[in-house]
Amino acid sequence: xxxxxxxxxxxxxxxxxxxxxxxxxxxxxxxxxxxxxxxxxxxxxxxxxxxxxxxxxxxxxxxxxxxxxxxxxxxxxxxxxxxxxxxxxxxxxxxxxxxxx
Amino acid sequence: xxxxxxxxxxxxxxxxxxxxxxxxxxxxxxxxxxxxxxxxxxxxxxxxxxxxxxxxxxxxxxxxxxxxxxxxxxxxxxxxxxxxxxxxxxxxxxxxxxxxxxxxxxxxxxxxxxxxxxxxxxxxxxxxxxxxxxxxxxxxxxxxxxxxxxxxxxxxxxxxxxxxxxxxxxxxxxxxxxxxxxxx
Amino acid sequence: xxxxxxxxxxxxxxxxxxxxxxxxxxxxxxxxxxxxxxxxxxxxxxxxxxxxxxxxxxxxxxxxxxxxxxxxxxxxxxxxxxxxxxxxxxxxxxxxxxxxxxxxxxxxxxxxxxxxxxxxxxxxxxxxxxxxxxxxxxxxxxxxxxxxxxxxxxxxxxxxxxxxxxxxxxxxxxxxxxxxxxxxxxxxxxxxxxxxxxxxxxxxxxxxxxxxxxxxxxxxxxxxxxxxxxxxxxxxxxxxxxxxxxxxxxxxxxxxxxxxxxxxxxxxxxxxxxxxxxxxxxxxxxxxxxxxxxxxxxxxxxxxxxxxxxxxxxxxxxxxxxxxxxxxxxxxxxxxxxxxxxxxxxxxxxxxxxxxxxxxxxxxxxxxxxxxxxxxxxxxxxxxxxxxxxxxxxxxxxxxxxxxxxxxxxxxxxxxxxxxxxxxxxxxxxxxxxxxxxxxxxxxxxxxxxxxxxxxxxxxxxxxxxxxxxxxxxxxxxxxxxxxxxxxxxxxxxxxxxxxxxxxxxxxxxxxxxxxxxxxxxxxxxxxxxxxxxxxxxxxxxxxxxxxxxxxxxxxxxxxxxxxxxxxxxxxxxxxxxxxxxxxxxxxxxxxxxxxxxxxxxxxxxxxxxxxxxxxxxxxxxxxxxxxxxxxxxxxxxxxxxxxxxxxx
Numbered sequence: 001x002x003x004x005x006x007x008x009x010x011x012x013x014x015x016x017x018x019x020x021x022x023x024x025x026x027x028x029x030x031x032x033x034x035x036x037x038x039x040x041x042x043x044x045x046x047x048x049x050x051x052x053x054x055x056x057x058x059x060x061x062x063x064x065x066x067x068x069x070x071x072x073x074x075x076x077x078x079x080x081x082x083x084x085x086x087x088x089x090x091x092x093x094x095x096x097x098x099x100x101x
Numbered sequence: 102x103x104x105x106x107x108x109x110x111x112x113x114x115x116x117x118x119x120x121x122x123x124x125x126x127x128x129x130x131x132x133x134x135x136x137x138x139x140x141x142x143x144x145x146x147x148x149x150x151x152x153x154x155x156x157x158x159x160x161x162x163x164x165x166x167x168x169x170x171x172x173x174x175x176x177x178x179x180x181x182x183x184x185x186x187x188x189x190x191x192x193x194x195x196x197x198x199x200x201x202x203x204x205x206x207x208x209x210x211x212x213x214x215x216x217x218x219x220x221x222x223x224x225x226x227x228x229x230x231x232x233x234x235x236x237x238x239x240x241x242x243x244x245x246x247x248x249x250x251x252x253x254x255x256x257x258x259x260x261x262x263x264x265x266x267x268x269x270x271x272x273x274x275x276x277x278x279x280x281x282x283x284x285x
Numbered sequence: 286x287x288x289x290x291x292x293x294x295x296x297x298x299x300x301x302x303x304x305x306x307x308x309x310x311x312x313x314x315x316x317x318x319x320x321x322x323x324x325x326x327x328x329x330x331x332x333x334x335x336x337x338x339x340x341x342x343x344x345x346x347x348x349x350x351x352x353x354x355x356x357x358x359x360x361x362x363x364x365x366x367x368x369x370x371x372x373x374x375x376x377x378x379x380x381x382x383x384x385x386x387x388x389x390x391x392x393x394x395x396x397x398x399x400x401x402x403x404x405x406x407x408x409x410x411x412x413x414x415x416x417x418x419x420x421x422x423x424x425x426x427x428x429x430x431x432x433x434x435x436x437x438x439x440x441x442x443x444x445x446x447x448x449x450x451x452x453x454x455x456x457x458x459x460x461x462x463x464x465x466x467x468x469x470x471x472x473x474x475x476x477x478x479x480x481x482x483x484x485x486x487x488x489x490x491x492x493x494x495x496x497x498x499x500x501x502x503x504x505x506x507x508x509x510x511x512x513x514x515x516x517x518x519x520x521x522x523x524x525x526x527x528x529x530x531x532x533x534x535x536x537x538x539x540x541x542x543x544x545x546x547x548x549x550x551x552x553x554x555x556x557x558x559x560x561x562x563x564x565x566x567x568x569x570x571x572x573x574x575x576x577x578x579x580x581x582x583x584x585x586x587x588x589x590x591x592x593x594x595x596x597x598x599x600x601x602x603x604x605x606x607x608x609x610x611x612x613x614x615x616x617x618x619x620x621x622x623x624x625x626x627x628x629x630x631x632x633x634x635x636x637x638x639x640x641x642x643x644x645x646x647x648x649x650x651x652x653x654x655x656x657x658x659x660x661x662x663x664x665x666x667x668x669x670x671x672x673x674x675x676x677x678x679x680x681x682x683x684x685x686x687x688x689x690x691x692x693x694x695x696x697x698x699x700x701x702x703x704x705x706x707x708x709x710x711x712x713x714x715x716x717x718x719x720x721x722x723x724x725x726x727x728x729x730x731x732x733x734x735x736x737x738x739x740x741x742x743x744x745x746x747x748x749x750x751x752x753x754x755x756x757x758x759x760x761x762x763x764x765x766x767x768x769x770x771x772x773x774x775x776x777x778x779x780x781x782x783x784x785x786x787x788x789x790x791x792x793x794x795x796x797x798x799x800x801x802x803x804x805x806x807x808x809x810x811x812x813x814x815x816x817x818x819x820x821x822x823x824x825x826x827x828x829x830x831x832x833x834x835x836x837x838x839x840x841x842x843x844x845x846x847x848x849x850x851x852x853x854x855x856x857x858x859x860x861x862x863x864x865x866x867x868x869x870x871x872x873x874x875x876x877x878x879x880x881x882x883x884x885x886x887x888x889x890x891x892x893x894x895x896x897x898x899x900x901x902x903x904x905x906x907x908x909x910x911x912x913x914x915x916x917x918x919x920x921x922x923x924x925x926x927x928x929x930x931x932x933x934x
Contacts, residue, residue: 004110005149006214010115011147015212016142017203018121019169023917024199025125030176031133034124037168038137041144044156057245060237061253062116063156064246065238067163068257076167077177079271091179093913100911195914202921209928 008049015042029081033074040070042071110150117143130176134169141165155242289333289367290352291336291379295325299409307402316392318448319405323388323412327381334374341813345708347486350423360481368422368485369551371786375488375623376419376555379630382764383547386757390638391539393753394645404444404537411437411622415548419555422474424483427556431469435462441544441731442536447485452891456533461529466520472512473571476563479505489719500801510563510570514577521553523611524581527604528860529724534596541596545634554610558871565617574709575615579714582608591853594791595640597770598729602677603633605718609692612711618695620787622770625688631764632685634674639669642750643733648927653729658738662747667734669758674730676765678723679821686817689719716820720826723824731832772786789811891923 015038022035044063051059085091120140127133143163148157246254299322307315336347356413367373388408395404411434418430435460443455473483479501482488495501517523522530522545533545544550557564557574566570582605595807606629613622644651648661660667676685693715699708749755831839843850852858908919 004106007110007114007150007236009214010211011117013214014208015117015121017207017210018125019202020206021199021203021923022125024202024914024921025196027914028130030130030179031124034133034137034172035246037164038124038140041141041160041164044160045144045147047153048148048153048156051153057237057241060156060242061245061250064242065250065253065257066158067156067159068184071163071168072261074171075264075268078171078236079268082175082178082272085179090181094914097911098102099909101255101906101909192910192912192914195912195918198918202918203926205925206921209932213928213932265392 002053002068005053006050008045010048012042012049015045016041016053027092027094029085029091032093036077037070037074040066106150109146113143113146113150116140118146131173134172134176137172138165139168141169152237155237155239287350289329289350289420290365290380292326292329292333293419295322295329296409296413296416298322298694300327300406300413303402303409304313304406307406310402312401313392314398315402315405316388319409320385320388320392322409323381323385325798326416327378327385329376329861330377331383333369334378336349336644337369337371337374345727349486351422358618361477361483363423363425365426365485366422366484367420369420372555372623373419374809375627375787376551377416378413379627380412380419380548383416383630383634383761384408384543384758387539387543387634387638388414389828389913390641390754390757391537393751394641395537398537398598399412400444406442407437407444408540408543408860411441411544411549415552416751418552422485424485426475427559428466428469428473430465431516431552431556434552435466435520435542438462438533438544438549441540442533444536446539448869451535454529454535458533460714461526464520465516465526468511468512468515468519472509472516475509475512476708479670485559492562492566506563507567510560510567511573513560513563514570514574515801517553517556517611518577518647519553520556521550521607521611523553523577523608524584525859526616527581527585528863530604531597531600531856532558534594534600538596538637541600541613542634542637542641545600546637547630550603550607551630553607554607554614554622554626557611557614558623561619564614568701571615571617572701572703573615577709577713578608578611578613578615578812579718580608582612582718583714583721584608586623586718586725588853589725589854590721591850592616595643595653595656595729595733596637596651598653598725599633599636601638602722602725606677608634608729609689609718612715613692613695613903614744615883616695616699616701616708616711618692621688621691621695621785625692627771628676628688628765628768629727632673633767635669635758635761635765636673636677638754638761639666639673642666642758643671643756645754646747646749648745650745653732655742656733656738656742658734658797660734661800663749665749665755665758669762670734670766671730672762676727676769678726678824679719679817681821681824682820683766683769685765685769686821690814690817693769694810697809697856716816720820720824723821727825727828731828 019035019037019042020037023032024098026032026035044066045064047059047066049059051057051063081091084096111263117140118144120136120138123136124133124140129135145157145160145165148160150153286854292458299319302318303310303315310318348369349366350369351364353365355365356363388405391404391408395401398404404616414430414433414437416430418427418434421427421430429524439455439459441455442458443451446452446455476488477483480488480491480495482491518893519526530545530550534541536544548736564574585601585604587607589598589605592601606625608628610625612624613619613625643655643659643666646659646666650656672683674684679686679689693712696708696712696715699705699711833840855861910916
C-alpha cells in the first residue's frame with residue numbers, strides 16, 4: 001500500500017508537470033485550459049494520497065471542494081474564451097498581445 | 102490480493118501518463134480532450150485503490166462527465182479542421198524555456214519526494230498499521246462535510262452560483278450584436 | 286505705564302483699517318484715522334512720562350512691562366516686553382510727536398496722490414515698528430522693530446514705484462541696511478552665547494559680574510560692540526554704509542522728514558545708547574564709534590557744500606548730524622547724543638517739511654539753481670526754513686546751539702585712556718564740520734529765498750502751502766527753538782534737565798561729570814562756546830559774501846577749483862567705487878552660482894535621478910511582451926523559486 005501511495009505522489013508530480021507544459025507550449029487556448037484541468041487533478045491526487053497516508057478524511061474533503069471549484073472555473077473560463085474569440089475559425093492565444101509595455 | 106492491486110495500479114498509471122502525454126501533443130483539440138478523458142478514468146481507478154470511492158465516482162461524473170463534455174462543446178464551437186497557425190512568427194525560445202522550466206520542476210518534485218521520505222515506508226508506521234482499512238464510505242464523508250466542513254461546503258455552493266451567473270453574463274451577446282471583447 | 290504697548294497698538298490699528306478699507310473711505314477719513322492713531326501713541330507716551338516722573342522705579346530707573354511671553358528655550362527667554370526708562374521715554378515722545386505733526390502735514394502734501402491710503406498705511410506701520418524698536422526690552426524684539434522700519438523705509442522710498450529711480454533707491458536702501466543687519470544679528474548671537482541672555486535689564490545686571498569673573502575675554506566684548514555698531518552704521522547711514530540716504534530722497538518729502546531725519550536713522554544712536562552697559566567695557570570700540578562718527582560728519586558736510594538739489598543738501602546734512610551723535614556716544618556722553626537726537630528731530634523735520642512746502646509751491650521743482658526770491662511768495666515757509674537753518678547752524682539761543690555745543694564741549698574735554706589726544710582731534714573735526722554746516726544751510730537760504738528769482742515768474746506761480754502743512758511746521762519751529770532749553774550748559778547757571786534725567790539710565794557717566802567740572806573751573810567752557818558761536822556766524826558770513834553780495838563769484842570759483850569741485854559734486858565717487866568693487870563682482874558671482882551650481886549641479890542631479898529611473902524602466906520594459914504564454918512562464922519560475930525558498934526553510 002505504501003508503494004501505491006508513494007508512486008501516486010510521483011504520478012501526481014508528473015501529471016502536474018505535463019499540465020504546466022501544456023499551458024506553456026500549446027497555442028490553442030482550449031488545450032491550455034485542459035492543461036490547467038490536468039494540474040488540478042494532479043493536486044487532487046496528491047490530496048487523496050496523503051489522506052490515505054495519514055488516514056484522515058480531510059484530504060478527500062479538500063479534493064471534493066477542489067473539484068467543485070474546478071467546475072466553476074471551467075464554466076467561467078470557457079465563457080471568456082468564447083467571448084474573446086467569437087466567430088473565429090482558428091484560435092491562437094498569441095493574438096491577444098495588445099497589453100504590452 | 103495486493104498483487105492484483107499493484108498490477109491494476111501500474112496499469113492505471115500507464116494509462117494516465119499516456120493520456121497526459123497525448124493531451125499535450127495531439128494536433129487536433131478534440132483528440133486532446135479525448136486523451137484527457139482517458140487520463141481522468143485512470144485517475145478514478147487510482148482513487149479507488151486509495152480508498153476514496155466517493156472521489157472516484159465524482160471524478161467520473163463531474164470531471165469526465167460534465168467538464169470535458171463542456172470542453173468538447175466549446176471545441177466544436179470553433180470549427181477548424183486542422184489548426185493552422187496563421188501568425189508568421191511564434192515566440193522565439195518559448196518552447197526551449199518551457200522545457201527547461203519543466204525539467205527543473207520535475208527535478209524539484211522528485212527531490213522533494215525523495216528527501217521527504219516517501220520512498221522509505223519504514224518511517225511511517227502509521228500507514229502500515231492501517232492496511233486493512235475499509236473504503237471511506239459516503240456516509241463518513243457526508244458526516245464530515247455537514248459538521249466540520251460546513252462552511253466551505255456552503256461557500257462552495259455560493260461559488261457555483263456566482264460562476265453560473267458569470268458565465269451567462271460573459272458569454273452573452275450585447276444588444277447591437279458585438280460581444281464583449283472583440284479579440285486581439 | 287503698563288499700557289505702554291498701546292503706543293504700538295494704535296498705529297497697528299491704523300494700519301489694519303487703512304490697509305483693508307482705505308480705498309473705500311473718503312480721503313479725509315484715511316488721513317484722520319492715521320493721524321489720530323499717532324496722536325494716541327503720543328498721548329500714551331506722554332501719560333507714561335508723567336507717571337514715570339512720579340513713580341519710583343527700579344535700578345537705573347527702568348520699569349519693565351512684560352505683556353506676553355513669546356519664547357522660552359533653555360536660557361533663551363524672549364518676551365513681548367517693554368522697557369520704560371528715561372531714554373526710551375524721550376525717544377518715544379520725540380518719535381510720536383514729530384510723527385504726528387508729519388502725518389498732519391502729509392494730509393496736505395499728498396492730497397492729490399493716488400496712493401493716499403497706501404501711504405498712510407505704510408506710515409502708520411512705520412511708527413508702530415519704530416515704537417516697538419524704542420520700547421523693546423530685549424534685542425530680538427528690538428530687531429523686529431529694526432527690520433520693520435527698514436521694510437517701511439523701502440516701501441515708502443519706493444512709493445512711486447512706477448518710476449525707475451524710486452524703485453532703485455528703495456532697493457538700495459534695503460540692501461545696504463541689510464549689510465548692517467547682518468552685523469546686528471551676529472552681535473546678538475554672540476551676546477547670547479557669551480552672556481546667556483538677550484534681555485537688556487538682565488544683561489546690564491550680569492555683564493559686570495561675568496566680565497570680572499573672566500568667563501568672557503575682553504576682546505569678545507569689543508567684537509560684539511563693533512558688530513552692533515555695524516548695524517548702527519547701516520541703519521544710521523554712517524560711513525561706509527551711508528550711500529542709501531541721499532538716494533532715499535526719491536521718496537515723498539514727508540517720508541524723508543520722518544524716516545530719514547527724525548526717526549529711523551536715529552535708531553542706530555538709540556541702539557548704541559541702549560547698549561551703553563556693553564560699550565562702557567570696551568574703550569576700543571567706543572573710540573571707533575567716535576572716530577567714524579566724526580569722520581562721517583565732516584565727510585558728508587563737505588559733500589553738502591556743493592549739492593544743487595534742495596533735498597540732497599538736507600540728506601547729507603542728516604548724515605553729518607548723525608555723525609555728531611555718534612561722536613558724542615563714542616566719548617561716553619550718551620545723554621548728549623540723545624539730546625542732540627531730540628533737538629535734531631525737530632529742526633531737521635522742520636527743514637525737510639519746509640523744503641516740501643517749497644517743492645509743493647514750485648510745482649515739483651527741486652533744483653535750487655532754478656529757484657530764488659521765494660521769500661516774497663512763501664513767507665511762512667521762509668520763516669520756517671530760516672528758523673531751522675539757524676537752529677542747525679548753532680546760532681545762539683536756538684536748540685541746535687545748545688545740543689551741538691555740548692557735543693563739542695564733551696570732545697574738547699575728553700581724555701580717553703587709549704588715546705588722550707583723541708578728544709582734541711575730534712573737537713577740531715567737529716568745529717570744522719560746524720563751519721561747513723552753517724555755510725551750506727545759509728547758502729541754501731540765499732539760493733532759495735533771498736537771491737533774485739532764476740525762474741520765469743510769469744509761467745510758474747509759486748504759492749504758499751495750505752494750513753494743513755503750515756501749522757505743523759510752526760509747531761516744529763517752536764520745538765526747534767525751545768527744545769534746546771532742556772539741556773542748558775552749566776555755564777549759564779541754569780538747570781540742565783536732560784542730563785540727570787537721561788543719565789539715570791546710563792552707566793559710567795562719572796568721568797564726564799569730573800571732566801566737566803574741571804573744565805568749568807578753568808573757564809574752558811567759555812572758550813569752547815565762543816568758538817562755536819564764531820564759527821556759526823563765520824559760516825553765515827561766508828554764505829552772505831558768496832551768494833548775496835558777490836553772486837557771480839561762485840561760478841569763477843567753480844572754474845578755478847574745477848577738480849575738487851567735481852569730486853565733491855560727485856560725492857567722492859563712492860557709489861561708483863562700490864559699483865565696481867562690490868556690486869559688479871557680486872553680480873558675476875551670482876551669475877556663476879545660478880548657472881553652474883543651480884542650473885548645472887542641482888538641476889542636473891535632480892534630472893539625473895529622473896533619467897536613471899526612466900532608464901531602469903526602459904530596461905524592464907521588454908518583460909511586458911503582451912503574450913500570455915510568457916507571463917505563464919514567469920509565473921512558473923516564480924513558483925519554483927517560492928518552493929525552493931520554502932524548502933530551504
